[in-house]
Amino acid sequence: MKGFNEIGFYRRIGLKLTIAVSITAIIIIGVYSYFNIKSQRDVMLAEVERHANQLSETVKNSTRYGMLLNQRDHIHEIINTIGKDPAIYDVRVLNKEGEIIYSTKEDEIGNMLDKKAESCYACHAENKPLEKLPIKDRTRIYRLNPDSTRLMGIINPIYNEKSCWEAECHAHPQYAAVLGVLDVSISLADVDKQITNNQIQELLFAIISITAFGIIIGYFVKRWVDKPVRELVKATNEVALGNLNYLIKEPGTDELGYLGESFNNMIKKLEDTQHQLVQSDKMASLGRLAAGVAHEINNPLTGVLTYSSYLLKRAKENPQLQEDLNVIVRETMRSREIVKGLLDFARQSTPKKTMIDVNEIINRAIAVVNNQLKFGKINLVKKFDTNLPKITADANQIQQVFLNLILNAIDASGTNGGVITIGTSLITLSPKGIKHIKKCVCPKNHSLINNEYKIGGNSSIRLKIKSNGNQGFVHLDPIYGNHRHFFGIAFEKNPNVMLNCPVCDLSLIDKNAKCPECGGPVYKIQIPNQGFVEGCASFKDNWQKWEFVDGGGEKKYVEIQIADNGCGIPPENLNKIFEPFFSTKGQRGTGLGLSVVWGIIDNHNGTINVQSEIGNGTTFSIKLPLA
Amino acid sequence: MNKQCEILIIDDEQVVVDSVIKIGEISGYKVDYTMDAKTALEKISGQNYQLIICDIMLPEMDGFQFISEMQSRRNNTPIVITTGYSTMENAVKSLQLGAIDFIPKPFTFDEMTSIMKRGVKYKKLVDADTEKTGSLFYVQCPPRYFCLGYSCWLNTDYDGTVLIGATDLFLKTIENMKTIELMERDEAINQALTAAKIICEDESVHQLYSAISGRIIDRNEKLLNDISLLEKDPYFNGWLYRIIPGEYDYEIKLLASCSSNGCR
Numbered sequence: 001m002k003g004f005n006e007i008g009f010y011r012r013i014g015l016k017l018t019i020a021v022s023i024t025a026i027i028i029i030g031v032y033s034y035f036n037i038k039s040q041r042d043v044m045l046a047e048v049e050r051h052a053n054q055l056s057e058t059v060k061n062s063t064r065y066g067m068l069l070n071q072r073d074h075i076h077e078i079i080n081t082i083g084k085d086p087a088i089y090d091v092r093v094l095n096k097e098g099e100i101i102y103s104t105k106e107d108e109i110g111n112m113l114d115k116k117a118e119s120c121y122a123c124h125a126e127n128k129p130l131e132k133l134p135i136k137d138r139t140r141i142y143r144l145n146p147d148s149t150r151l152m153g154i155i156n157p158i159y160n161e162k163s164c165w166e167a168e169c170h171a172h173p174q175y176a177a178v179l180g181v182l183d184v185s186i187s188l189a190d191v192d193k194q195i196t197n198n199q200i201q202e203l204l205f206a207i208i209s210i211t212a213f214g215i216i217i218g219y220f221v222k223r224w225v226d227k228p229v230r231e232l233v234k235a236t237n238e239v240a241l242g243n244l245n246y247l248i249k250e251p252g253t254d255e256l257g258y259l260g261e262s263f264n265n266m267i268k269k270l271e272d273t274q275h276q277l278v279q280s281d282k283m284a285s286l287g288r289l290a291a292g293v294a295h296e297i298n299n300p301l302t303g304v305l306t307y308s309s310y311l312l313k314r315a316k317e318n319p320q321l322q323e324d325l326n327v328i329v330r331e332t333m334r335s336r337e338i339v340k341g342l343l344d345f346a347r348q349s350t351p352k353k354t355m356i357d358v359n360e361i362i363n364r365a366i367a368v369v370n371n372q373l374k375f376g377k378i379n380l381v382k383k384f385d386t387n388l389p390k391i392t393a394d395a396n397q398i399q400q401v402f403l404n405l406i407l408n409a410i411d412a413s414g415t416n417g418g419v420i421t422i423g424t425s426l427i428t429l430s431p432k433g434i435k436h437i438k439k440c441v442c443p444k445n446h447s448l449i450n451n452e453y454k455i456g457g458n459s460s461i462r463l464k465i466k467s468n469g470n471q472g473f474v475h476l477d478p479i480y481g482n483h484r485h486f487f488g489i490a491f492e493k494n495p496n497v498m499l500n501c502p503v504c505d506l507s508l509i510d511k512n513a514k515c516p517e518c519g520g521p522v523y524k525i526q527i528p529n530q531g532f533v534e535g536c537a538s539f540k541d542n543w544q545k546w547e548f549v550d551g552g553g554e555k556k557y558v559e560i561q562i563a564d565n566g567c568g569i570p571p572e573n574l575n576k577i578f579e580p581f582f583s584t585k586g587q588r589g590t591g592l593g594l595s596v597v598w599g600i601i602d603n604h605n606g607t608i609n610v611q612s613e614i615g616n617g618t619t620f621s622i623k624l625p626l627a
Numbered sequence: 628m629n630k631q632c633e634i635l636i637i638d639d640e641q642v643v644v645d646s647v648i649k650i651g652e653i654s655g656y657k658v659d660y661t662m663d664a665k666t667a668l669e670k671i672s673g674q675n676y677q678l679i680i681c682d683i684m685l686p687e688m689d690g691f692q693f694i695s696e697m698q699s700r701r702n703n704t705p706i707v708i709t710t711g712y713s714t715m716e717n718a719v720k721s722l723q724l725g726a727i728d729f730i731p732k733p734f735t736f737d738e739m740t741s742i743m744k745r746g747v748k749y750k751k752l753v754d755a756d757t758e759k760t761g762s763l764f765y766v767q768c769p770p771r772y773f774c775l776g777y778s779c780w781l782n783t784d785y786d787g788t789v790l791i792g793a794t795d796l797f798l799k800t801i802e803n804m805k806t807i808e809l810m811e812r813d814e815a816i817n818q819a820l821t822a823a824k825i826i827c828e829d830e831s832v833h834q835l836y837s838a839i840s841g842r843i844i845d846r847n848e849k850l851l852n853d854i855s856l857l858e859k860d861p862y863f864n865g866w867l868y869r870i871i872p873g874e875y876d877y878e879i880k881l882l883a884s885c886s887s888n889g890c891r
Contacts, residue, residue: 301732303642303646307646
């Protein structure tokens, strides 16, 4: 794949967008300027035309009296005076035959103009001369030669009238309609200069605006498009290289921001999936390792066990020897069970339960780690209940649990020593707050257990909740009688709540029941083979009922507490510690220890809880049922 | 003791071979050995072994292939499978293929001795039966019963629970039974793993497998007082446990049906 920086400058989306927008701007501003210039020019010319017409009319009127009296010198004088104005190129009066009678340019006087001359053309374009000329046709713009300035000529026909044929000089016959033409030419040099100025100004404005437009658009495109795209490309490249921790910082709120956010979500999911893959890979490797270890270790163990068990048989007369050999046989058998446990771990076997003395098992576990306790300068305090009844459990598995927890406590204590307290006691508890709901279903047999959201390390019970137009999920605490529920929506305790199965949407509200404490609705969830759990659905109070369990009354448990005064576990990790492969020990741990502990206790229908305070230490409490 | 009995141990691990030879010697069996199954097949054609103890993971030909090869050669020498990789699956597979026993490594002196005793006795019974009837030997269990290997049976009751017990052939391989140790109610048992221990007059302990996995809901308390019931009526009054099976549909497929061609 090409690197982002290898994409040619001309191929970049930002540049393309900038160019596209600039071209649009050029077209719009160009067209606007064109019409603007055109209309300005038209307005100016119209103004000049009006001015010229007025001038022509003024000349005509001011010479009228002179003409009637035929005072030619006087007329000459007027025309010359007017013609002195620099804006006026010339003023001419032509008679009907086309002879120039008066002109500001005296050398022209007496010349005959051809009818095709531009000053005559307006009327004489067709063979029959026009007698009336509309005002708009009287003007013409022309150049004397291609290099000269433009001129505007205005023809003003002098019509015959009564005073003309009745004048004393009696120069004109009554039938003639047009007596001559007054032709005024005005120089357009100033106007043209003005127009050119305007054009230059307009062009400058257009260039400046287009440039500004391009720069501004370019800036925002860079900021809104180029930068986020660059960030996205960088992130995808990072992910391609295997860095799943790379997240887009501040993705923003627009569509690209949304894309960035969904990219981040995707990466999180990807990370989770990869994590799981790695986990199952770890699991598979562990299985292979276990098989290999089992096979390799069991062969030498066979030698140890057969010979020692044979010697034990032979040593019947020697009690001292027998005792020693017994240790070898017993411990080899234990090794056998450990290896078996290793194999079983991958296969989640059921515990081999016998009647065991918990205190004795703890002592055995302590004996294994005695050296580590000494090494770590750790003071171990035993607070055993010596009258503890035996419980039904797998001795090896339970020993493994204690071993794991003591080793964790030693690790938590660090190098400066510490105190580990192990206490055992017999407690009587109501099933509430102890009994773990591991399976529960809706009336259509859909499992409601949600393994993703955990409460106290246990998979929660997920229900769909509808309340006050809000809809979402509620995660119920799976420990019967505990109420650490999690509401996925803003939820106000109210009696109109709906609780449904997330799969089939079937209502889980029992319409025939009312909460005995608040009178509100009651949810009813089936526990396969163990009746129903009911509870207050408006969550106004903590009423819960499970006849199957309540009927059994209070139960006796052996409680084992293992406490250290070490570093503690951060609150954010407390919920994760029992998950397989969760480890804070880096390379030193497999992350399996506590998950195995949890699995073993769970297999014994017991519970394990952890309480921890940073800096003050951690206490694990295990409750194992007596029967 | 009977020095004519001969046992063949096939294992690629010297210490295991040594251990079995030692146990054999002390128990009065002459033990031969090979380190691989190919050589074992050669040895077998020349000699009449009473029992073959075979590892699963062997070079070239593994234990399972060895059982199949022996069957295709119509050799009825009983085979006991032993392995360091002692999973339930391996145990079931061994018994299903026709091994008479499965003994996980490491084993104790007594565990191996009882296996040897039963194996040799089994061979005698089979030989005697074949001589008498001239036909293929099989376990005579009632119709609709299922067997795992030759030792344990199960009978599915109408309510879905399952009765399990020991076959008459298994009981015949054990001499002078004294007591039986049963598991407790509510305990879980696994297919092809120990379900009961029969202790004989000579203090030898014989482990009986369960034909299926599940949870024990009842056990035959009468057996604890009177073990002779087991021998007298192994298929009816001599039942061991009533259990709720865990994975009936899967596990029943691994068993042999008595109604078809008998359990062998």
